[in-house]
Amino acid sequence: MSSVVVTQDDVKQALAEIPFAKQLGIYPLLMGNELTLVLPYAPHIIGNPMLKALHGGAVGAFLETTAIVQLSLTGGKMPKPIGINIDYLRRGKPQDTFARATVARQGSRVANVRVKAWQENVRNPIAILHGNFLISKDKK
Amino acid sequence: MNEEKLKRLWDMAPMFIEGTPHAKFLGMKFVAVDIGRATMSLPYDKKLIGNAQTEVLHGGVLTALLDQASGLAAVSSFNEMQPVATLDLRIDYMRAATPGKTIIAEAHAYKTTRHIAFVRAVAHEGDVDDPVASSQASFMTTASGRKGANPLERTKDFEDFLSVKSGDGS
Numbered sequence: 001m002s003s004v005v006v007t008q009d010d011v012k013q014a015l016a017e018i019p020f021a022k023q024l025g026i027y028p029l030l031m032g033n034e035l036t037l038v039l040p041y042a043p044h045i046i047g048n049p050m051l052k053a054l055h056g057g058a059v060g061a062f063l064e065t066t067a068i069v070q071l072s073l074t075g076g077k078m079p080k081p082i083g084i085n086i087d088y089l090r091r092g093k094p095q096d097t098f099a100r101a102t103v104a105r106q107g108s109r110v111a112n113v114r115v116k117a118w119q120e121n122v123r124n125p126i127a128i129l130h131g132n133f134l135i136s137k138d139k140k
Numbered sequence: 141m142n143e144e145k146l147k148r149l150w151d152m153a154p155m156f157i158e159g160t161p162h163a164k165f166l167g168m169k170f171v172a173v174d175i176g177r178a179t180m181s182l183p184y185d186k187k188l189i190g191n192a193q194t195e196v197l198h199g200g201v202l203t204a205l206l207d208q209a210s211g212l213a214a215v216s217s218f219n220e221m222q223p224v225a226t227l228d229l230r231i232d233y234m235r236a237a238t239p240g241k242t243i244i245a246e247a248h249a250y251k252t253t254r255h256i257a258f259v260r261a262v263a264h265e266g267d268v269d270d271p272v273a274s275s276q277a278s279f280m281t282t283a284s285g286r287k288g289a290n291p292l293e294r295t296k297d298f299e300d301f302l303s304v305k306s307g308d309g310s
Contacts, residue, residue: 016192017191017192017193018189018190018191018192018198019186019187019188019189019190019192019198020187020188020189020190020197020198020200020201021198023187023188043161044161044162044164044165045161045162045165046160046161046162047160047161047162047163048160048223049159049160049161051223051282053225054162055160055161055162055163055204055207056203056204056207056225056226056229057162057163057166057200057201057203057204057205057206057207057208058162058200058204060200060203060204060207060229061198061199061200061201061203061204062200063200064198064199064200064203065198065200068190078191078193080199080233080236081199081231081233082232082233083230083231083232083233084199084203084230084231084233085228085229085230086203086228086229086230086231087227087228088225088226088227088228088229091225
């Protein structure tokens with residue numbers, strides 16, 4: 001992975017392939033080859049209006065998008081989720097959320113990915129995803 | 141007494157979506173509710189696509205639908221209904237959803253303890269034996285609900301929800 005140079009255009013191209021990510025307003029922050037995605041706060045991602053808590057589904061979609069974009073940068077064409085686990089650790093507050101993915105194992109057909117989402121502090125994640133994704137052998 | 145609870149559940153359940161901005165945003169529809177069970181649907185919409193080339197729904201959209209249906213099944217499974225939060229959610233994606241087709245999610249809280257509900261759910265396109273995805277989740281009653289300082293109490297929108305809670309003990 002470290003040998004692959006990731007550019008802002010690569011990330012934008014990968015995100016453009018995911019219309020729902022655009023609906024959620026997800027955008028990238030790139031530092032070197034390190035990709036962080038941002039889920040900007042918007043009223044339509046709220047799950048509980050009284051607690052002002054983000055919807056678990058919106059956070060889940062964001063984690064999954066982060067895994068897919070990370071994999072599509074390094075692992076070939078549009079990866080498909082096989083099975084994912086999400087742990088919800090804290091209530092998502094009505095503010096921007098960040099996520100970063102780590103590829104635990106990159107196989108030729110399946111990749112195992114871990115994704116962490118946080119708000120104020122990366123050491124206090126609000127949700128963690130781990131899952132397996134089917135990847136196409138065709139490299140981009 | 142169960143009949144009364146059911147009636148209140150049916151009165152409250154549509155609000156469970158109407159009062160959830162993200163569920164409304166995705167276009168979820170309430171279908172049915174029973175004690176410990178819930179069914180919801182999600183009509184296909186191009187804005188929910190996860191892959192521009194295949195036009196298949198984004199996996200995260202199914203996550204949200206399964207979470208929402210499972211959440212209602214969890215709420216309806218407690219003796220005293222109260223709001224819940226998702227603790228964890230596992231999803232298996234069996235196949236790609238067919239572009240253009242409505243997804244139906246059926247959830248069952250198969251075990252409920254004092255504060256935790258364990259829920260299985262399946263998402264399909266009309267044939268439950270040909271699922272798109274299935275899930276397993278656990279939900280916890282929220283701390284605010286447990287303390288009796290339920291924030292839902294402050295809103296008129298959730299009067300039905302609360303009338304179930306207060307009426308349940310009678």
